[in-house]
Amino acid sequence: RRYRIAVIPGDGIGKEVVPEGVRILEAAADKFGFRLDLQHHAFGSCDYYAEHGTMLPANWKELLTPTDAIFFGAVGWPATVPDHISLWGSLLQFRREFDQYVNLRPVRLMPGVPCPLAGREPGDIDFYVVRENTEGEYSSVGGTMYPGTEREIVIQETVMSRHGVDRILKFAFDLAQSRPKKHLTSATKSNGIAITMPYWDQRVEAMGEHYRDVRRDKYHIDILTAHFVLNPDRFDVVVGSNLFGDILSDLGPACTGTIGIAPSANINPEGRFPSLFEPVHGSAPDIAGKGIANPVGQIWTAAMMLEHLGEVEAANAIVAAIETALREPASRTRDLKGTATTREAAEAVLRAFAAA
Amino acid sequence: RRYRIAVIPGDGIGKEVVPEGVRILEAAADKFGFRLDLQHHAFGSCDYYAEHGTMLPANWKELLTPTDAIFFGAVGWPATVPDHISLWGSLLQFRREFDQYVNLRPVRLMPGVPCPLAGREPGDIDFYVVRENTEGEYSSVGGTMYPGTEREIVIQETVMSRHGVDRILKFAFDLAQSRPKKHLTSATKSNGIAITMPYWDQRVEAMGEHYRDVRRDKYHIDILTAHFVLNPDRFDVVVGSNLFGDILSDLGPACTGTIGIAPSANINPEGRFPSLFEPVHGSAPDIAGKGIANPVGQIWTAAMMLEHLGEVEAANAIVAAIETALREPASRTRDLKGTATTREAAEAVLRAFAAA
Numbered sequence: 001r002r003y004r005i006a007v008i009p010g011d012g013i014g015k016e017v018v019p020e021g022v023r024i025l026e027a028a029a030d031k032f033g034f035r036l037d038l039q040h041h042a043f044g045s046c047d048y049y050a051e052h053g054t055m056l057p058a059n060w061k062e063l064l065t066p067t068d069a070i071f072f073g074a075v076g077w078p079a080t081v082p083d084h085i086s087l088w089g090s091l092l093q094f095r096r097e098f099d100q101y102v103n104l105r106p107v108r109l110m111p112g113v114p115c116p117l118a119g120r121e122p123g124d125i126d127f128y129v130v131r132e133n134t135e136g137e138y139s140s141v142g143g144t145m146y147p148g149t150e151r152e153i154v155i156q157e158t159v160m161s162r163h164g165v166d167r168i169l170k171f172a173f174d175l176a177q178s179r180p181k182k183h184l185t186s187a188t189k190s191n192g193i194a195i196t197m198p199y200w201d202q203r204v205e206a207m208g209e210h211y212r213d214v215r216r217d218k219y220h221i222d223i224l225t226a227h228f229v230l231n232p233d234r235f236d237v238v239v240g241s242n243l244f245g246d247i248l249s250d251l252g253p254a255c256t257g258t259i260g261i262a263p264s265a266n267i268n269p270e271g272r273f274p275s276l277f278e279p280v281h282g283s284a285p286d287i288a289g290k291g292i293a294n295p296v297g298q299i300w301t302a303a304m305m306l307e308h309l310g311e312v313e314a315a316n317a318i319v320a321a322i323e324t325a326l327r328e329p330a331s332r333t334r335d336l337k338g339t340a341t342t343r344e345a346a347e348a349v350l351r352a353f354a355a356a
Numbered sequence: 357r358r359y360r361i362a363v364i365p366g367d368g369i370g371k372e373v374v375p376e377g378v379r380i381l382e383a384a385a386d387k388f389g390f391r392l393d394l395q396h397h398a399f400g401s402c403d404y405y406a407e408h409g410t411m412l413p414a415n416w417k418e419l420l421t422p423t424d425a426i427f428f429g430a431v432g433w434p435a436t437v438p439d440h441i442s443l444w445g446s447l448l449q450f451r452r453e454f455d456q457y458v459n460l461r462p463v464r465l466m467p468g469v470p471c472p473l474a475g476r477e478p479g480d481i482d483f484y485v486v487r488e489n490t491e492g493e494y495s496s497v498g499g500t501m502y503p504g505t506e507r508e509i510v511i512q513e514t515v516m517s518r519h520g521v522d523r524i525l526k527f528a529f530d531l532a533q534s535r536p537k538k539h540l541t542s543a544t545k546s547n548g549i550a551i552t553m554p555y556w557d558q559r560v561e562a563m564g565e566h567y568r569d570v571r572r573d574k575y576h577i578d579i580l581t582a583h584f585v586l587n588p589d590r591f592d593v594v595v596g597s598n599l600f601g602d603i604l605s606d607l608g609p610a611c612t613g614t615i616g617i618a619p620s621a622n623i624n625p626e627g628r629f630p631s632l633f634e635p636v637h638g639s640a641p642d643i644a645g646k647g648i649a650n651p652v653g654q655i656w657t658a659a660m661m662l663e664h665l666g667e668v669e670a671a672n673a674i675v676a677a678i679e680t681a682l683r684e685p686a687s688r689t690r691d692l693k694g695t696a697t698t699r700e701a702a703e704a705v706l707r708a709f710a711a712a
């Protein structure tokens with residue numbers, strides 16, 4: 001087994017945590033007997049933009065399409081490059097042009113992680129957020145009338161297609177069906193957003209007909225965020241639109257202690273294009289360059305990528321090593337109320353991985 | 357002082373908690389020497405709809421416009437009337453036609469309320485969510501192409517006007533300026549929702565020029581929900597669009613223990629139309645008719661209404677009575693891990709109010 005992986009650290013703490021993710025990947029390759037062909041890229045970063053006036057080289061598609069996966073850090077450095085250039089010129093472009101229509105984000109309370117919710121134990125919180133990743137509220141269709149005047153009106157369209165909604169729902173139902181609880185929660189707001197959201201509900205019901213064994217419920221997004229805090233043990237698989245999935249997949253990890261450990265996968269399930277794996281945290285300009293970022297998000301992201309590539313054993317071994325390391329207060333970074341540096345926290349996981 | 361108040365209990369637990377709210381209003385009138393002219397209405401409920409085929413009588417505007425305020429319970433009974441009829445035919449119509457463009461919701465950790473966040477004390481969490489209440493994501497502009505086919509496309513527009521954005525921002529900045537911390541947080545998502553949300557940011561900056569003494573920051577809605585859980589002590593006044601404000605004003609009360617105690621005001625600040633006061637919780641069909649709903653949300657709503665009418669002393673006395681009552685485990689309802697009935701919980705507040 002040999003995998004071609006594009007490695008794109010991007011900006012800020014992306015540059016600090018990606019090397020740690022690469023180390024665990026290499027250790028996993030050694031231990032589980034597969035080979036990695038890593039292609040490191042400087043593009044997809046604001047440094048690259050400063051030099052070239054563009055986030056990606058003209059031939060980025062030729063470079064990335066033949067890879068088996070993209071191992072991504074974080075992008076964005078608003079102090080020098082506006083978000084709409086850096087994000088829409090890299091990450092959001094990958095998601096769309098590589099048709100990575102599934103954004104999959106596990107929410108799991110790990111041992112040793114101080115949980116902000118009172119009285120919750122590891123095992124209580126363990127679910128997935130499945131986010132639509134290509135259309136919906138992120139459509140970029142719209143514009144401004146009477147710009148710059150008192151009468152100014154600004155419009156942006158949410159666009160949902162049957163194609164786009166059904167395929168994400170199918171993924172979510174399949175995932176729910178594969179899990180012991182077989183329970184799918186849909187995030188909606190059909191009582192307030194009265195055109196697209198009732199449509200979403202209707203497609204959930206239609207798809208549910210094909211999954212009679214999956215228990216299904218729905219909550220409006222406002223009260224759903226409340227339940228994430230009050231009843232996080234209630235969820236198994238939660239599916240939402242681009243915006244709702246975005247919100248829930250930051251809130252979920254926050255409820256389990258920190259977004260610093262949360263991984264995510266941008267998946268093209270058909271495999272026509274490479275999928276992209278990135279931690280949920282962003283480039284974090286406020287702590288960048290200090291060597292204190294939590295590397296666990298990137299390391300867990302490595303595990304998600306290996307699982308996607310079929311290296312399930314290796315993936316499980318990495319997650320187990322994370323759990324072992326986090327149990328040790330000395331290997332926790334500042335966001336986990338520890339004092340470990342990025343390097344020390346990553347070393348702890350590597351040691352646990354080697355020892356297992 | 358004499359106030360004309362329209363009382364609309366609506367559906368579900370609205371019918372159970374509104375009478376408790378009325379009791380405290382009457383007690384307050386006695387104690388603080390003002391008069392109430394209460395006009396009870398059965399419309400704005402699904403029962404009314406069942407009988408009349410419409411949520412409101414034809415002359416609802418003539419009936420309600422001359423009142424000083426509307427004291428509202430909750431509306432919605434999806435088992436018999438679809439939400440888009442019950443909500444859009446009453447509550448959402450009031451908000452729009454009475455130009456109640458401010459939705460104001462306090463988020464405060466009360467003594468005696470079990471907080472789902474570990475280690476938080478009363479005093480740690482005390483802020484306001486200011487929500488735009490008439491436009492934005494709730495626009496109802498849009499439609500469907502190729503309905504019922506594989507090619508189906510559904511579009512809904514978010515509409516922001518300079519007029520609509522500036523007036524809610526002005527309200528929020530004024531509120532922030534009136535508070536000791538003078539701190540305003542804006543909810544945005546300009547990195548993903550690339551037309552309307554950058555516009556929102558731009559108007560926040562422009563308005564901020566007139567409020568140099570107000571400290572201002574902004575977070576994208578995804579990470580903002582995370583901060584509500586991880587750093588709720590960071591906020592003073594949080595302003596958001598219709599949808600973002602909706603989400604944050606359920607999440608905030610959840611972080612303080614229950615949405616069962618949270619009040620809200622739908623305000624027309626110019627006073628051209630009556631303002632409407634309602635608890636944040638809805639009609640709660642799952643617990644309706646059992647006499648176990650928490651009446652505190654409706655009672656606190658009564659206090660917000662009195663404050664709005666200028667009866668500040670009475671309002672403060674009610675809030676103080678709520679705090680006293682909640683300290684007593686015996687006066688807490690089930691959502692607060694107590695066993696009190698609606699009646700018992702309300703009696704406890706009334707007793708504390710009378711005793712003070």
Ligand SMILES: CC(C)[C@H](C(=O)O)[C@@H](O)C(=O)O
Nearest residue numbers: 191192222443448602636638
């Ligand atoms: C019932 C619903 C339409 C309403 C809203 O979203 O505005 C409610 O959630 C609220 O917050 O007042």
Ligand SMILES: CC(C)[C@H](C(=O)O)[C@@H](O)C(=O)O
Nearest residue numbers: 087092246280282547548578
């Ligand atoms: C950076 C931003 C555009 C992005 C998103 O909203 O999709 C991020 O929040 C995420 O969740 O991946």
